[in-house]
Amino acid sequence: MTARTVAIVDPYSSGVLYAPALREAGFRPIAVLSWPLPADSFTATFRANDFDTILTASKNVVPQLTKLKPLAIIPGSESGVALADDLSQKLTPSLAHVPELTPSRSHKGHMAKAISSAGLAMTPTICVRSVQEATAPLTTTEFAGHDLVIKPATSVSTDGVTLVPAGEDWRPAVTALIGRTNATGVTNKEVVIQRRLFGTEYVVNTFSHDGHHVVTDVCRYTKTTTNDSFAVYQDVEFLPADDPMHTDTINYVRKALDALGFRFGPAHTEVMLTNEGPRLVEVNSRLAGSGMAAAAELATGDNGARRTIRYLLGSRDFPATTTLKRSVSVAMFLARHDGVVTNAETLDRIRHLPTCRNLVVNVRNGDKIAKTTDLLSSLRLGWALFAHRDPARVKRDHAQARAYAAELTTL
Known part of the structure:
Protein backbone atom coordinates (compact mmCIF):
# COMPACT_ATOMS: atom_id res chain seq x y z
CA MET A 1 0.00 0.00 0.00
CA THR A 2 1.38 3.43 -0.97
CA ALA A 3 2.00 5.74 2.00
CA ARG A 4 -0.32 8.71 2.19
CA THR A 5 1.30 12.09 1.59
CA VAL A 6 1.27 15.02 4.02
CA ALA A 7 2.75 18.37 3.00
CA ILE A 8 4.49 20.69 5.45
CA VAL A 9 4.85 24.28 4.28
CA ASP A 10 8.11 25.83 5.54
CA PRO A 11 9.10 23.06 7.98
CA TYR A 12 11.32 25.32 10.08
CA SER A 13 11.49 25.97 13.82
CA SER A 14 9.07 23.61 15.63
CA GLY A 15 7.86 22.47 12.22
CA VAL A 16 10.85 20.12 12.05
CA LEU A 17 8.94 17.86 14.44
CA TYR A 18 6.39 16.87 11.81
CA ALA A 19 8.36 14.88 9.24
CA PRO A 20 9.97 12.24 11.52
CA ALA A 21 6.70 11.71 13.41
CA LEU A 22 4.72 11.46 10.16
CA ARG A 23 7.12 8.91 8.72
CA GLU A 24 6.99 6.89 11.93
CA ALA A 25 3.18 6.88 11.65
CA GLY A 26 3.33 5.56 8.09
CA PHE A 27 2.89 8.80 6.14
CA ARG A 28 5.07 10.21 3.38
CA PRO A 29 6.21 13.75 4.35
CA ILE A 30 6.92 16.32 1.65
CA ALA A 31 8.14 19.90 2.05
CA VAL A 32 6.81 23.00 0.34
CA LEU A 33 9.07 26.04 0.66
CA SER A 34 7.51 29.48 0.39
CA TRP A 35 9.11 32.30 -1.58
CA PRO A 36 10.82 34.62 -0.81
CA LEU A 37 12.75 32.67 1.78
CA PRO A 38 12.47 33.92 5.38
CA ALA A 39 15.42 34.92 7.56
CA ASP A 40 18.38 32.55 7.94
CA SER A 41 17.38 32.01 11.58
CA PHE A 42 14.36 30.09 10.23
CA THR A 43 15.81 28.26 7.24
CA ALA A 44 18.88 27.09 9.18
CA THR A 45 16.66 24.57 10.97
CA PHE A 46 15.48 22.94 7.72
CA ARG A 47 16.21 19.18 7.49
CA ALA A 48 16.10 18.34 3.80
CA ASN A 49 16.77 14.63 4.37
CA ASP A 50 13.52 14.30 6.32
CA PHE A 51 11.47 14.65 3.13
CA ASP A 52 10.81 12.46 0.10
CA THR A 53 10.04 15.49 -2.06
CA ILE A 54 10.82 19.20 -1.76
CA LEU A 55 8.77 21.71 -3.76
CA THR A 56 9.44 25.43 -4.08
CA ALA A 57 6.52 27.84 -4.26
CA SER A 58 8.46 30.15 -6.60
CA LYS A 59 7.51 27.64 -9.31
CA ASN A 60 4.03 26.44 -10.26
CA VAL A 61 3.53 24.51 -7.06
CA VAL A 62 -0.22 23.71 -7.22
CA PRO A 63 -0.05 21.27 -10.17
CA GLN A 64 3.03 19.60 -8.69
CA LEU A 65 1.36 19.23 -5.33
CA THR A 66 -1.90 18.04 -6.88
CA LYS A 67 -0.10 15.08 -8.48
CA LEU A 68 1.12 14.00 -5.03
CA LYS A 69 -2.48 13.90 -3.67
CA PRO A 70 -1.76 15.22 -0.17
CA LEU A 71 -4.03 14.12 2.64
CA ALA A 72 -3.31 17.34 4.53
CA ILE A 73 -1.30 20.55 4.11
CA ILE A 74 0.13 21.98 7.33
CA PRO A 75 2.14 25.15 8.08
CA GLY A 76 5.48 24.39 9.69
CA SER A 77 6.34 27.97 10.69
CA GLU A 78 4.96 31.49 10.48
CA SER A 79 6.44 32.16 7.05
CA GLY A 80 4.38 29.27 5.66
CA VAL A 81 1.03 30.15 7.24
CA ALA A 82 -0.50 32.12 4.36
CA LEU A 83 0.63 29.66 1.69
CA ALA A 84 -0.52 26.62 3.68
CA ASP A 85 -3.90 28.29 4.20
CA ASP A 86 -4.27 28.90 0.47
CA LEU A 87 -3.08 25.45 -0.62
CA SER A 88 -5.22 23.59 1.90
CA GLN A 89 -8.35 25.41 0.73
CA LYS A 90 -7.58 24.44 -2.88
CA LEU A 91 -6.43 20.85 -2.36
CA THR A 92 -7.65 19.61 1.04
CA PRO A 93 -10.76 21.72 1.80
CA SER A 94 -12.10 19.30 4.41
CA LEU A 95 -8.97 20.01 6.49
CA ALA A 96 -8.80 23.76 5.98
CA HIS A 97 -9.83 26.89 7.84
CA VAL A 98 -12.75 29.13 6.84
CA PRO A 99 -11.68 30.69 3.49
CA GLU A 100 -13.39 34.05 3.97
CA LEU A 101 -11.33 34.76 7.09
CA THR A 102 -7.92 33.92 5.60
CA PRO A 103 -6.50 37.48 5.94
CA SER A 104 -7.51 37.61 9.60
CA ARG A 105 -5.32 34.63 10.48
CA SER A 106 -2.01 36.07 9.24
CA HIS A 107 -2.45 39.85 9.26
CA LYS A 108 -2.51 41.48 12.69
CA GLY A 109 -4.63 44.41 11.56
CA HIS A 110 -7.36 42.24 10.04
CA MET A 111 -7.08 39.95 13.07
CA ALA A 112 -7.87 42.74 15.51
CA LYS A 113 -10.82 43.83 13.39
CA ALA A 114 -12.25 40.30 13.26
CA ILE A 115 -11.89 39.88 17.03
CA SER A 116 -13.67 43.17 17.70
CA SER A 117 -16.39 42.36 15.15
CA ALA A 118 -17.08 39.12 17.03
CA GLY A 119 -17.79 41.12 20.19
CA LEU A 120 -14.59 40.14 21.98
CA ALA A 121 -12.62 42.73 23.95
CA MET A 122 -9.57 43.98 22.04
CA THR A 123 -7.07 46.74 22.72
CA PRO A 124 -7.60 49.76 20.40
CA THR A 125 -5.82 49.00 17.12
CA ILE A 126 -5.26 50.69 13.77
CA CYS A 127 -3.41 49.47 10.68
CA VAL A 128 -1.74 52.05 8.43
CA ARG A 129 0.48 52.32 5.35
CA SER A 130 2.01 55.69 6.21
CA VAL A 131 2.56 58.28 8.89
CA GLN A 132 -0.16 60.39 7.31
CA GLU A 133 -2.78 57.64 7.72
CA ALA A 134 -2.00 57.34 11.42
CA THR A 135 -2.00 61.02 12.34
CA ALA A 136 -5.72 61.60 12.80
CA PRO A 137 -6.62 58.31 14.57
CA LEU A 138 -3.81 58.72 17.10
CA THR A 139 -5.24 62.02 18.29
CA THR A 140 -8.44 60.32 19.53
CA THR A 141 -9.04 59.49 23.19
CA GLU A 142 -8.45 55.78 22.49
CA PHE A 143 -4.77 56.46 21.78
CA ALA A 144 -3.78 59.96 22.94
CA GLY A 145 -1.98 59.93 26.29
CA HIS A 146 -1.30 56.18 26.16
CA ASP A 147 1.81 54.10 25.51
CA LEU A 148 1.74 52.74 21.97
CA VAL A 149 3.03 49.46 20.54
CA ILE A 150 4.00 49.53 16.85
CA LYS A 151 4.79 46.38 14.86
CA PRO A 152 4.71 44.92 11.35
CA ALA A 153 1.31 43.68 10.24
CA THR A 154 2.79 40.32 9.19
CA SER A 155 5.89 39.19 11.03
CA VAL A 156 6.95 36.97 13.92
CA SER A 157 9.10 36.61 17.08
CA THR A 158 8.67 40.23 18.25
CA ASP A 159 10.46 41.31 15.07
CA GLY A 160 10.19 45.10 14.83
CA VAL A 161 7.93 45.43 17.87
CA THR A 162 8.51 48.95 19.19
CA LEU A 163 7.27 50.74 22.31
CA VAL A 164 6.53 54.44 22.09
CA PRO A 165 5.88 55.89 25.58
CA ALA A 166 2.94 58.25 25.99
CA GLY A 167 3.66 61.71 24.67
CA GLU A 168 6.70 60.73 22.59
CA ASP A 169 6.87 60.99 18.81
CA TRP A 170 5.59 57.78 17.20
CA ARG A 171 6.45 58.80 13.65
CA PRO A 172 10.06 57.54 13.57
CA ALA A 173 8.91 54.05 14.60
CA VAL A 174 6.37 53.87 11.78
CA THR A 175 8.86 55.24 9.25
CA ALA A 176 11.52 52.74 10.33
CA LEU A 177 9.22 49.75 9.75
CA ILE A 178 7.46 50.69 6.49
CA GLY A 179 9.43 49.29 3.56
CA ARG A 180 11.72 47.11 5.67
CA THR A 181 12.09 43.37 5.00
CA ASN A 182 10.86 41.50 8.06
CA ALA A 183 11.92 38.16 9.54
CA THR A 184 9.56 36.19 7.31
CA GLY A 185 11.21 37.62 4.18
CA VAL A 186 8.31 39.94 3.32
CA THR A 187 8.51 43.73 2.89
CA ASN A 188 6.44 45.62 5.46
CA LYS A 189 3.72 47.47 3.57
CA GLU A 190 1.60 48.11 6.66
CA VAL A 191 2.17 48.52 10.38
CA VAL A 192 -0.17 47.95 13.28
CA ILE A 193 -0.41 50.52 16.07
CA GLN A 194 -2.02 49.45 19.33
CA ARG A 195 -2.58 50.85 22.77
CA ARG A 196 -0.19 49.05 25.08
CA LEU A 197 -1.58 46.25 27.23
CA PHE A 198 -0.57 45.84 30.87
CA GLY A 199 -0.83 42.58 32.78
Whole structure:
Protein backbone atom coordinates (compact mmCIF):
# COMPACT_ATOMS: atom_id res chain seq x y z
CA MET A 1 0.00 0.00 0.00
CA THR A 2 1.38 3.43 -0.97
CA ALA A 3 2.00 5.74 2.00
CA ARG A 4 -0.32 8.71 2.19
CA THR A 5 1.30 12.09 1.59
CA VAL A 6 1.27 15.02 4.02
CA ALA A 7 2.75 18.37 3.00
CA ILE A 8 4.49 20.69 5.45
CA VAL A 9 4.85 24.28 4.28
CA ASP A 10 8.11 25.83 5.54
CA PRO A 11 9.10 23.06 7.98
CA TYR A 12 11.32 25.32 10.08
CA SER A 13 11.49 25.97 13.82
CA SER A 14 9.07 23.61 15.63
CA GLY A 15 7.86 22.47 12.22
CA VAL A 16 10.85 20.12 12.05
CA LEU A 17 8.94 17.86 14.44
CA TYR A 18 6.39 16.87 11.81
CA ALA A 19 8.36 14.88 9.24
CA PRO A 20 9.97 12.24 11.52
CA ALA A 21 6.70 11.71 13.41
CA LEU A 22 4.72 11.46 10.16
CA ARG A 23 7.12 8.91 8.72
CA GLU A 24 6.99 6.89 11.93
CA ALA A 25 3.18 6.88 11.65
CA GLY A 26 3.33 5.56 8.09
CA PHE A 27 2.89 8.80 6.14
CA ARG A 28 5.07 10.21 3.38
CA PRO A 29 6.21 13.75 4.35
CA ILE A 30 6.92 16.32 1.65
CA ALA A 31 8.14 19.90 2.05
CA VAL A 32 6.81 23.00 0.34
CA LEU A 33 9.07 26.04 0.66
CA SER A 34 7.51 29.48 0.39
CA TRP A 35 9.11 32.30 -1.58
CA PRO A 36 10.82 34.62 -0.81
CA LEU A 37 12.75 32.67 1.78
CA PRO A 38 12.47 33.92 5.38
CA ALA A 39 15.42 34.92 7.56
CA ASP A 40 18.38 32.55 7.94
CA SER A 41 17.38 32.01 11.58
CA PHE A 42 14.36 30.09 10.23
CA THR A 43 15.81 28.26 7.24
CA ALA A 44 18.88 27.09 9.18
CA THR A 45 16.66 24.57 10.97
CA PHE A 46 15.48 22.94 7.72
CA ARG A 47 16.21 19.18 7.49
CA ALA A 48 16.10 18.34 3.80
CA ASN A 49 16.77 14.63 4.37
CA ASP A 50 13.52 14.30 6.32
CA PHE A 51 11.47 14.65 3.13
CA ASP A 52 10.81 12.46 0.10
CA THR A 53 10.04 15.49 -2.06
CA ILE A 54 10.82 19.20 -1.76
CA LEU A 55 8.77 21.71 -3.76
CA THR A 56 9.44 25.43 -4.08
CA ALA A 57 6.52 27.84 -4.26
CA SER A 58 8.46 30.15 -6.60
CA LYS A 59 7.51 27.64 -9.31
CA ASN A 60 4.03 26.44 -10.26
CA VAL A 61 3.53 24.51 -7.06
CA VAL A 62 -0.22 23.71 -7.22
CA PRO A 63 -0.05 21.27 -10.17
CA GLN A 64 3.03 19.60 -8.69
CA LEU A 65 1.36 19.23 -5.33
CA THR A 66 -1.90 18.04 -6.88
CA LYS A 67 -0.10 15.08 -8.48
CA LEU A 68 1.12 14.00 -5.03
CA LYS A 69 -2.48 13.90 -3.67
CA PRO A 70 -1.76 15.22 -0.17
CA LEU A 71 -4.03 14.12 2.64
CA ALA A 72 -3.31 17.34 4.53
CA ILE A 73 -1.30 20.55 4.11
CA ILE A 74 0.13 21.98 7.33
CA PRO A 75 2.14 25.15 8.08
CA GLY A 76 5.48 24.39 9.69
CA SER A 77 6.34 27.97 10.69
CA GLU A 78 4.96 31.49 10.48
CA SER A 79 6.44 32.16 7.05
CA GLY A 80 4.38 29.27 5.66
CA VAL A 81 1.03 30.15 7.24
CA ALA A 82 -0.50 32.12 4.36
CA LEU A 83 0.63 29.66 1.69
CA ALA A 84 -0.52 26.62 3.68
CA ASP A 85 -3.90 28.29 4.20
CA ASP A 86 -4.27 28.90 0.47
CA LEU A 87 -3.08 25.45 -0.62
CA SER A 88 -5.22 23.59 1.90
CA GLN A 89 -8.35 25.41 0.73
CA LYS A 90 -7.58 24.44 -2.88
CA LEU A 91 -6.43 20.85 -2.36
CA THR A 92 -7.65 19.61 1.04
CA PRO A 93 -10.76 21.72 1.80
CA SER A 94 -12.10 19.30 4.41
CA LEU A 95 -8.97 20.01 6.49
CA ALA A 96 -8.80 23.76 5.98
CA HIS A 97 -9.83 26.89 7.84
CA VAL A 98 -12.75 29.13 6.84
CA PRO A 99 -11.68 30.69 3.49
CA GLU A 100 -13.39 34.05 3.97
CA LEU A 101 -11.33 34.76 7.09
CA THR A 102 -7.92 33.92 5.60
CA PRO A 103 -6.50 37.48 5.94
CA SER A 104 -7.51 37.61 9.60
CA ARG A 105 -5.32 34.63 10.48
CA SER A 106 -2.01 36.07 9.24
CA HIS A 107 -2.45 39.85 9.26
CA LYS A 108 -2.51 41.48 12.69
CA GLY A 109 -4.63 44.41 11.56
CA HIS A 110 -7.36 42.24 10.04
CA MET A 111 -7.08 39.95 13.07
CA ALA A 112 -7.87 42.74 15.51
CA LYS A 113 -10.82 43.83 13.39
CA ALA A 114 -12.25 40.30 13.26
CA ILE A 115 -11.89 39.88 17.03
CA SER A 116 -13.67 43.17 17.70
CA SER A 117 -16.39 42.36 15.15
CA ALA A 118 -17.08 39.12 17.03
CA GLY A 119 -17.79 41.12 20.19
CA LEU A 120 -14.59 40.14 21.98
CA ALA A 121 -12.62 42.73 23.95
CA MET A 122 -9.57 43.98 22.04
CA THR A 123 -7.07 46.74 22.72
CA PRO A 124 -7.60 49.76 20.40
CA THR A 125 -5.82 49.00 17.12
CA ILE A 126 -5.26 50.69 13.77
CA CYS A 127 -3.41 49.47 10.68
CA VAL A 128 -1.74 52.05 8.43
CA ARG A 129 0.48 52.32 5.35
CA SER A 130 2.01 55.69 6.21
CA VAL A 131 2.56 58.28 8.89
CA GLN A 132 -0.16 60.39 7.31
CA GLU A 133 -2.78 57.64 7.72
CA ALA A 134 -2.00 57.34 11.42
CA THR A 135 -2.00 61.02 12.34
CA ALA A 136 -5.72 61.60 12.80
CA PRO A 137 -6.62 58.31 14.57
CA LEU A 138 -3.81 58.72 17.10
CA THR A 139 -5.24 62.02 18.29
CA THR A 140 -8.44 60.32 19.53
CA THR A 141 -9.04 59.49 23.19
CA GLU A 142 -8.45 55.78 22.49
CA PHE A 143 -4.77 56.46 21.78
CA ALA A 144 -3.78 59.96 22.94
CA GLY A 145 -1.98 59.93 26.29
CA HIS A 146 -1.30 56.18 26.16
CA ASP A 147 1.81 54.10 25.51
CA LEU A 148 1.74 52.74 21.97
CA VAL A 149 3.03 49.46 20.54
CA ILE A 150 4.00 49.53 16.85
CA LYS A 151 4.79 46.38 14.86
CA PRO A 152 4.71 44.92 11.35
CA ALA A 153 1.31 43.68 10.24
CA THR A 154 2.79 40.32 9.19
CA SER A 155 5.89 39.19 11.03
CA VAL A 156 6.95 36.97 13.92
CA SER A 157 9.10 36.61 17.08
CA THR A 158 8.67 40.23 18.25
CA ASP A 159 10.46 41.31 15.07
CA GLY A 160 10.19 45.10 14.83
CA VAL A 161 7.93 45.43 17.87
CA THR A 162 8.51 48.95 19.19
CA LEU A 163 7.27 50.74 22.31
CA VAL A 164 6.53 54.44 22.09
CA PRO A 165 5.88 55.89 25.58
CA ALA A 166 2.94 58.25 25.99
CA GLY A 167 3.66 61.71 24.67
CA GLU A 168 6.70 60.73 22.59
CA ASP A 169 6.87 60.99 18.81
CA TRP A 170 5.59 57.78 17.20
CA ARG A 171 6.45 58.80 13.65
CA PRO A 172 10.06 57.54 13.57
CA ALA A 173 8.91 54.05 14.60
CA VAL A 174 6.37 53.87 11.78
CA THR A 175 8.86 55.24 9.25
CA ALA A 176 11.52 52.74 10.33
CA LEU A 177 9.22 49.75 9.75
CA ILE A 178 7.46 50.69 6.49
CA GLY A 179 9.43 49.29 3.56
CA ARG A 180 11.72 47.11 5.67
CA THR A 181 12.09 43.37 5.00
CA ASN A 182 10.86 41.50 8.06
CA ALA A 183 11.92 38.16 9.54
CA THR A 184 9.56 36.19 7.31
CA GLY A 185 11.21 37.62 4.18
CA VAL A 186 8.31 39.94 3.32
CA THR A 187 8.51 43.73 2.89
CA ASN A 188 6.44 45.62 5.46
CA LYS A 189 3.72 47.47 3.57
CA GLU A 190 1.60 48.11 6.66
CA VAL A 191 2.17 48.52 10.38
CA VAL A 192 -0.17 47.95 13.28
CA ILE A 193 -0.41 50.52 16.07
CA GLN A 194 -2.02 49.45 19.33
CA ARG A 195 -2.58 50.85 22.77
CA ARG A 196 -0.19 49.05 25.08
CA LEU A 197 -1.58 46.25 27.23
CA PHE A 198 -0.57 45.84 30.87
CA GLY A 199 -0.83 42.58 32.78
CA THR A 200 0.50 39.02 32.70
CA GLU A 201 1.07 37.44 29.31
CA TYR A 202 -0.05 33.87 28.76
CA VAL A 203 0.12 31.43 25.88
CA VAL A 204 -2.68 29.00 25.11
CA ASN A 205 -1.64 26.41 22.53
CA THR A 206 -4.48 24.48 20.95
CA PHE A 207 -5.39 21.86 18.37
CA SER A 208 -8.54 22.39 16.30
CA HIS A 209 -10.48 19.58 14.64
CA ASP A 210 -13.88 19.82 13.00
CA GLY A 211 -14.18 23.30 14.49
CA HIS A 212 -13.53 22.17 18.09
CA HIS A 213 -10.59 23.72 19.94
CA VAL A 214 -8.80 21.60 22.55
CA VAL A 215 -5.95 22.89 24.70
CA THR A 216 -2.54 21.24 24.45
CA ASP A 217 -0.69 23.45 26.95
CA VAL A 218 -0.69 26.78 28.78
CA CYS A 219 2.41 28.88 29.46
CA ARG A 220 3.30 32.13 31.17
CA TYR A 221 5.80 34.49 29.56
CA THR A 222 8.17 36.77 31.41
CA LYS A 223 9.55 39.56 29.26
CA THR A 224 12.02 42.28 30.10
CA THR A 225 13.36 45.55 28.78
CA THR A 226 16.81 45.75 27.22
CA ASN A 227 17.97 49.14 26.04
CA ASP A 228 15.21 50.45 23.74
CA SER A 229 13.52 47.03 23.36
CA PHE A 230 10.66 46.39 25.78
CA ALA A 231 9.34 42.92 24.86
CA VAL A 232 12.42 40.70 25.07
CA TYR A 233 11.64 37.13 26.11
CA GLN A 234 13.31 36.07 29.34
CA ASP A 235 11.42 33.08 30.79
CA VAL A 236 8.70 30.64 29.77
CA GLU A 237 6.90 28.53 32.37
CA PHE A 238 4.44 25.73 31.58
CA LEU A 239 1.32 25.78 33.78
CA PRO A 240 -1.48 23.29 34.49
CA ALA A 241 -4.05 23.89 31.73
CA ASP A 242 -6.82 22.38 33.86
CA ASP A 243 -6.33 24.95 36.66
CA PRO A 244 -9.64 26.87 37.10
CA MET A 245 -7.69 30.14 37.15
CA HIS A 246 -7.18 29.75 33.39
CA THR A 247 -10.85 29.13 32.55
CA ASP A 248 -11.68 32.68 31.46
CA THR A 249 -8.52 32.96 29.37
CA ILE A 250 -9.11 29.62 27.65
CA ASN A 251 -12.75 30.47 26.92
CA TYR A 252 -11.64 33.79 25.43
CA VAL A 253 -9.11 31.99 23.23
CA ARG A 254 -11.69 29.51 21.97
CA LYS A 255 -14.01 32.37 21.01
CA ALA A 256 -11.11 34.11 19.26
CA LEU A 257 -10.35 30.98 17.25
CA ASP A 258 -14.01 30.79 16.22
CA ALA A 259 -13.94 34.46 15.22
CA LEU A 260 -10.89 33.82 13.03
CA GLY A 261 -12.32 30.73 11.35
CA PHE A 262 -9.99 28.06 12.74
CA ARG A 263 -11.11 24.57 11.76
CA PHE A 264 -8.10 22.25 11.68
CA GLY A 265 -4.59 22.15 13.11
CA PRO A 266 -2.49 23.73 15.86
CA ALA A 267 -2.70 27.36 16.91
CA HIS A 268 -0.44 29.42 19.16
CA THR A 269 -2.35 32.21 20.92
CA GLU A 270 -0.82 34.94 23.09
CA VAL A 271 -3.12 36.69 25.55
CA MET A 272 -2.56 39.46 28.09
CA LEU A 273 -4.55 38.99 31.28
CA THR A 274 -5.31 42.58 32.28
CA ASN A 275 -7.30 44.05 35.17
CA GLU A 276 -10.26 44.18 32.78
CA GLY A 277 -9.90 40.55 31.68
CA PRO A 278 -8.12 38.74 28.82
CA ARG A 279 -7.09 40.69 25.73
CA LEU A 280 -5.65 39.18 22.58
CA VAL A 281 -2.03 39.90 21.67
CA GLU A 282 -2.11 37.71 18.56
CA VAL A 283 -2.97 34.26 17.20
CA ASN A 284 -0.53 32.26 15.10
CA SER A 285 -1.96 29.57 12.85
CA ARG A 286 0.77 27.01 13.56
CA LEU A 287 2.71 25.20 16.27
CA ALA A 288 4.41 27.32 18.90
CA GLY A 289 7.95 27.97 17.67
CA SER A 290 11.38 28.13 19.30
CA GLY A 291 11.22 24.57 20.61
CA MET A 292 8.06 25.17 22.65
CA ALA A 293 6.19 22.27 21.04
CA ALA A 294 8.92 19.83 22.10
CA ALA A 295 8.91 21.36 25.60
CA ALA A 296 5.13 20.97 25.73
CA GLU A 297 5.47 17.24 25.09
CA LEU A 298 7.94 17.05 27.97
CA ALA A 299 5.50 18.93 30.22
CA THR A 300 2.25 17.20 29.26
CA GLY A 301 3.18 14.15 27.20
CA ASP A 302 1.54 15.66 24.13
CA ASN A 303 1.61 18.59 21.69
CA GLY A 304 -0.13 19.93 18.61
CA ALA A 305 2.02 17.99 16.15
CA ARG A 306 1.25 14.67 17.86
CA ARG A 307 -2.46 15.46 17.91
CA THR A 308 -2.43 16.42 14.24
CA ILE A 309 -0.94 13.07 13.30
CA ARG A 310 -3.31 11.12 15.52
CA TYR A 311 -6.21 12.89 13.83
CA LEU A 312 -4.88 11.93 10.40
CA LEU A 313 -4.68 8.34 11.65
CA GLY A 314 -8.38 8.46 12.53
CA SER A 315 -8.47 9.42 16.21
CA ARG A 316 -11.14 11.87 17.40
CA ASP A 317 -10.69 11.31 21.13
CA PHE A 318 -8.99 14.48 22.33
CA PRO A 319 -9.41 15.82 25.89
CA ALA A 320 -10.50 19.45 26.21
CA THR A 321 -7.38 20.24 28.25
CA THR A 322 -4.23 18.47 29.39
CA THR A 323 -2.70 17.67 32.77
CA LEU A 324 0.78 18.87 33.68
CA LYS A 325 3.03 15.83 34.21
CA ARG A 326 6.25 17.75 34.81
CA SER A 327 7.21 21.25 35.80
CA VAL A 328 8.98 22.74 32.77
CA SER A 329 10.56 26.15 32.31
CA VAL A 330 12.85 27.81 29.78
CA ALA A 331 15.44 30.50 30.49
CA MET A 332 16.61 32.58 27.53
CA PHE A 333 19.94 34.40 27.59
CA LEU A 334 20.23 38.12 27.02
CA ALA A 335 22.97 40.52 25.98
CA ARG A 336 22.43 43.97 27.43
CA HIS A 337 24.81 45.61 24.97
CA ASP A 338 27.03 44.94 21.96
CA GLY A 339 30.41 43.44 22.67
CA VAL A 340 32.86 40.55 22.50
CA VAL A 341 32.23 37.50 24.71
CA THR A 342 34.98 36.88 27.27
CA ASN A 343 33.67 34.10 29.56
CA ALA A 344 31.21 31.87 27.71
CA GLU A 345 32.21 29.03 30.03
CA THR A 346 29.94 30.47 32.71
CA LEU A 347 26.96 29.31 30.66
CA ASP A 348 28.38 25.79 30.38
CA ARG A 349 27.94 25.40 34.15
CA ILE A 350 24.17 25.33 33.60
CA ARG A 351 24.53 21.91 31.98
CA HIS A 352 25.41 20.36 35.35
CA LEU A 353 22.28 21.59 37.17
CA PRO A 354 20.20 18.50 38.11
CA THR A 355 17.00 19.45 36.28
CA CYS A 356 18.64 20.83 33.12
CA ARG A 357 17.26 18.82 30.19
CA ASN A 358 18.75 20.87 27.38
CA LEU A 359 21.29 23.66 27.04
CA VAL A 360 21.98 25.60 23.85
CA VAL A 361 24.94 27.98 23.88
CA ASN A 362 25.59 29.61 20.54
CA VAL A 363 28.56 31.79 21.50
CA ARG A 364 32.22 31.24 22.31
CA ASN A 365 34.90 33.47 23.76
CA GLY A 366 35.93 36.03 21.21
CA ASP A 367 32.57 36.09 19.40
CA LYS A 368 31.11 39.47 18.61
CA ILE A 369 27.51 39.72 19.73
CA ALA A 370 24.83 42.34 19.33
CA LYS A 371 22.52 43.43 22.13
CA THR A 372 19.33 41.41 22.45
CA THR A 373 16.37 43.17 20.87
CA ASP A 374 13.82 40.43 20.13
CA LEU A 375 13.17 36.69 20.37
CA LEU A 376 15.30 35.83 17.36
CA SER A 377 18.36 37.62 18.74
CA SER A 378 17.82 35.96 22.12
CA LEU A 379 17.74 32.51 20.53
CA ARG A 380 20.97 33.30 18.69
CA LEU A 381 22.65 33.67 22.08
CA GLY A 382 21.19 30.54 23.69
CA TRP A 383 18.73 29.09 26.16
CA ALA A 384 18.26 26.39 28.79
CA LEU A 385 15.34 24.07 29.52
CA PHE A 386 14.56 22.61 32.93
CA ALA A 387 12.13 19.81 33.78
CA HIS A 388 11.25 17.72 36.83
CA ARG A 389 8.20 16.41 38.62
CA ASP A 390 9.16 18.58 41.61
CA PRO A 391 8.46 22.26 40.78
CA ALA A 392 10.71 23.43 43.61
CA ARG A 393 13.76 21.78 42.02
CA VAL A 394 13.02 23.37 38.66
CA LYS A 395 12.57 26.79 40.24
CA ARG A 396 15.86 26.46 42.12
CA ASP A 397 17.88 25.44 39.07
CA HIS A 398 16.21 28.04 36.89
CA ALA A 399 17.24 30.75 39.36
CA GLN A 400 20.81 29.41 39.49
CA ALA A 401 20.98 29.43 35.69
CA ARG A 402 19.90 33.06 35.70
CA ALA A 403 22.72 33.82 38.14
CA TYR A 404 25.26 32.09 35.90
CA ALA A 405 23.96 33.89 32.81
CA ALA A 406 24.27 37.24 34.62
CA GLU A 407 28.01 36.59 34.90
CA LEU A 408 28.43 36.53 31.11
CA THR A 409 30.70 39.43 30.29
CA THR A 410 31.61 41.27 27.11
CA LEU A 411 34.24 43.81 26.22
